[in-house]
Amino acid sequence: MTIRTSTETNRRASLDDQIDRLRAQLARLEPLLSPATPASSLEEFDGATERVITDAFGSTSDKLDTYYYAQLGEAASMLNLQEEAPEGSHDDLGRESLRQRRRVLESCVWELEAKRAANAKKRSPAPQAAAKVAEYMTREIQSIRANATLRDAGERMEEYKVACLFVEDQKRYVGTITEAMLSRAVVIEGLDPATTLVKRCMNKTIVAIENREPIVEAVKLMKDHGVRHLAVTEDETMVGVLSVSDLLRYYSGV
Numbered sequence: 001m002t003i004r005t006s007t008e009t010n011r012r013a014s015l016d017d018q019i020d021r022l023r024a025q026l027a028r029l030e031p032l033l034s035p036a037t038p039a040s041s042l043e044e045f046d047g048a049t050e051r052v053i054t055d056a057f058g059s060t061s062d063k064l065d066t067y068y069y070a071q072l073g074e075a076a077s078m079l080n081l082q083e084e085a086p087e088g089s090h091d092d093l094g095r096e097s098l099r100q101r102r103r104v105l106e107s108c109v110w111e112l113e114a115k116r117a118a119n120a121k122k123r124s125p126a127p128q129a130a131a132k133v134a135e136y137m138t139r140e141i142q143s144i145r146a147n148a149t150l151r152d153a154g155e156r157m158e159e160y161k162v163a164c165l166f167v168e169d170q171k172r173y174v175g176t177i178t179e180a181m182l183s184r185a186v187v188i189e190g191l192d193p194a195t196t197l198v199k200r201c202m203n204k205t206i207v208a209i210e211n212r213e214p215i216v217e218a219v220k221l222m223k224d225h226g227v228r229h230l231a232v233t234e235d236e237t238m239v240g241v242l243s244v245s246d247l248l249r250y251y252s253g254v
Helices: 006-032 039-057 062-071 090-123 150-160 179-188 215-225 244-251
Strands: 143-145 164-169 172-178 208-210 229-234 237-243
Touching: 006 039, 006 090, 039 062, 039 090, 062 090, 090 244, 143 150, 150 164, 150 179, 164 237, 172 179, 172 229, 208 215, 215 229, 215 244, 237 244
Parallel strands: 143 164, 208 229
Antiparallel strands: 164 172, 229 237
């Protein structure tokens, strides 16, 4: 019979509590994405978030430094955000800094979830099968024609509540366009959304993963390529999409 020490139990409880507190901050961040958010609310949120990150990672953690730069909208390179727009108007920079705050919090959750999973694996006497991408992917693939306009793309994203569309041309997927790309094209580059075509602004690289691969490989791919969405394939045919939201669903055990 194995008896768990009080120190081990407290360590597990502390890790669970830290993950819960970080998730609570992620939930609090969503309404702050509204343009009408008062500065005082954001200041209070940042103070609380810094305390949570300090408790979880320490006062000298790189996570805390990254969150500081995220508040300024200058953490893109630290977070490997290839999809995000680094410059623009004051309003656009405000939205960008909120996106970067969210990415820092998500990375904190991922790291602690990975630590908790590693600890559980050490305690488990029997090997467990790794979760596969197919178990958590979304089968609905939202797409848009390459010769559609940016306005069409924005309306489709709003209709289906997604932040990424796969671009179709002659019955083939030839790229992706994201919410951040639309923002960059319209706000920073000043392109007319009513006349500019999707194919002009899309990312021609589609990062894909086979549905039988483990979830941990998907996390690595997203980090390496700085993307939030992966095409999921089966025998080189696209069968679904895996997003950051799906990864958080996996890590939360839903």
